Amino acid sequence: MNSRSTPSAETESELIAAAQQGDRQAFGELVRRHRAGVINVVYRMCGDAHVAEDAAQEAFIRAWQHLPRYRPRSPFRNWVYRIATNAAVDVLRREKETVDIDTLPLVASNGGPEAAMEGHERNERVQQAVLALPPASRAVLVLREYEALSYREIAETLDIPIGTVMSRLNYARNRLRESLAPYLEVL
Amino acid sequence: MNKHVTAWLGAYHDGELQGGRLRQVEAHLAECAACRAELEGLRALTELVREIPAAAEVTPPERFVAQVGLRLPRRPEQPAWRRALELGWRLTPFGLLGAWAFVQAVFVMAEVVMFALRLGLGGDAAAALLPTPQTGSGLSELLSRPVAGLNDVGRVVVRLMNHGGPLGWGIILNLAALAVIGVLYWSWLATWWVRRQRQER
Numbered sequence: 001m002n003s004r005s006t007p008s009a010e011t012e013s014e015l016i017a018a019a020q021q022g023d024r025q026a027f028g029e030l031v032r033r034h035r036a037g038v039i040n041v042v043y044r045m046c047g048d049a050h051v052a053e054d055a056a057q058e059a060f061i062r063a064w065q066h067l068p069r070y071r072p073r074s075p076f077r078n079w080v081y082r083i084a085t086n087a088a089v090d091v092l093r094r095e096k097e098t099v100d101i102d103t104l105p106l107v108a109s110n111g112g113p114e115a116a117m118e119g120h121e122r123n124e125r126v127q128q129a130v131l132a133l134p135p136a137s138r139a140v141l142v143l144r145e146y147e148a149l150s151y152r153e154i155a156e157t158l159d160i161p162i163g164t165v166m167s168r169l170n171y172a173r174n175r176l177r178e179s180l181a182p183y184l185e186v187l
Numbered sequence: 188m189n190k191h192v193t194a195w196l197g198a199y200h201d202g203e204l205q206g207g208r209l210r211q212v213e214a215h216l217a218e219c220a221a222c223r224a225e226l227e228g229l230r231a232l233t234e235l236v237r238e239i240p241a242a243a244e245v246t247p248p249e250r251f252v253a254q255v256g257l258r259l260p261r262r263p264e265q266p267a268w269r270r271a272l273e274l275g276w277r278l279t280p281f282g283l284l285g286a287w288a289f290v291q292a293v294f295v296m297a298e299v300v301m302f303a304l305r306l307g308l309g310g311d312a313a314a315a316l317l318p319t320p321q322t323g324s325g326l327s328e329l330l331s332r333p334v335a336g337l338n339d340v341g342r343v344v345v346r347l348m349n350h351g352g353p354l355g356w357g358i359i360l361n362l363a364a365l366a367v368i369g370v371l372y373w374s375w376l377a378t379w380w381v382r383r384q385r386q387e388r
Binding site: 022024027028031032035036039040043044049050052053056057060061064065068071119122123126127130141144145146150151166169170173176177180183184 | 242254259260
């Protein structure tokens with residue numbers, strides 16, 4: 001084990017280099033830093049918080065296995081997101097039924113129970129509409145809308161051309177605007 | 188009014204447009220109510236989609252990290268032959284550089300020896316080594332002579348250097364060796380690049 005005093009003080013590249021040499025503590029710190037983002041990406045892809053955590057763990061284990069081959073030309077986050085997206089697609093393949101609306105938390109609201117119910121219902125519909133998108137378009141939408149990745153970063157993460165990022169995003173948004181038209185008029 | 192810019196509105200909304208395209212879209216939006224409405228629709232959609240809350244925390248962060256740590260498999264050790272192969276692969280460019288330096292050194296040395304012989308510094312040996320009009324000039328004739336010892340090998344090399352048309356066999360051999368080294372180096376470089384691309388996937 002390396003003689004590190006505070007793992008959080010180390011730069012990401014130092015942690016990656018140590019983890020590539022087999023330092024599990026350094027990899028643990030990387031997991032800690034990227035846990036929320038990876039879980040979020042998978043959750044937006046599959047719509048179930050429990051499944052998302054399992055898939056996120058799977059993604060980190062794959063990352064550990066492939067880490068010796070990682071080259072820091074693209075950010076580590078994008079690399080892990082790519083693995084997470086693939087893990088989410090595998091989960092979706094295994095489980096056809098992905099929408100578990102019971103796991104969706106209620107939205108915090110100041111408008112009382114009725115407003116909360118409305119918000120809850122609207123979020124359900126939006127979540128279902130997102131989950132109804134084809135996985136390829138959904139992945140682009142999730143990385144853009146929830147992780148705020150640039151088109152170039154999305155292209156790197158999913159290993160597709162920028163033109164494809166744009167067309168998939170346009171497709172996803174057009175589909176969502178059709179299926180969510182009633183909610184968009186209210187806004 | 189210009190053509191609608193619907194195809195670029197998504198990229199504009201995401202802040203991905205630059206330069207002339209950005210100015211074109213902005214100029215069009217200033218005068219086109221339909222495209223402005225389209226853009227508003229995109230903004231409303233983003234707002235709506237982002238309202239979905241993030242995943243509820245099922246496992247506390249530290250427990251999640253610990254669970255991942257427990258599931259991490261041991262990385263398989265690379266076998267010794269594989270490590271040796273990898274080391275050899277990494278040292279290939281240096282080997283090729285050494286080969287190139289060796290070829291150049293031999294070529295320069297041979298030229299120096301030839302120059303010295305022509306100046307008559309070699310005495311009788313020079314006469315025996317340097318080509319004469321009676322001596323056959325073909326490569327087959329040179330190579331077909333029996334080679335008894337090291338002196339004869341040197342003689343064949345010097346004769347080769349002296350024959351072979353306007354360039355001389357020395358230069359031809361030198362160029363051939365450089366071509367082979369060059370092809371090997373570029374092949375190595377191409378393979379290295381392909382491997383790197385594959386690793387980054």
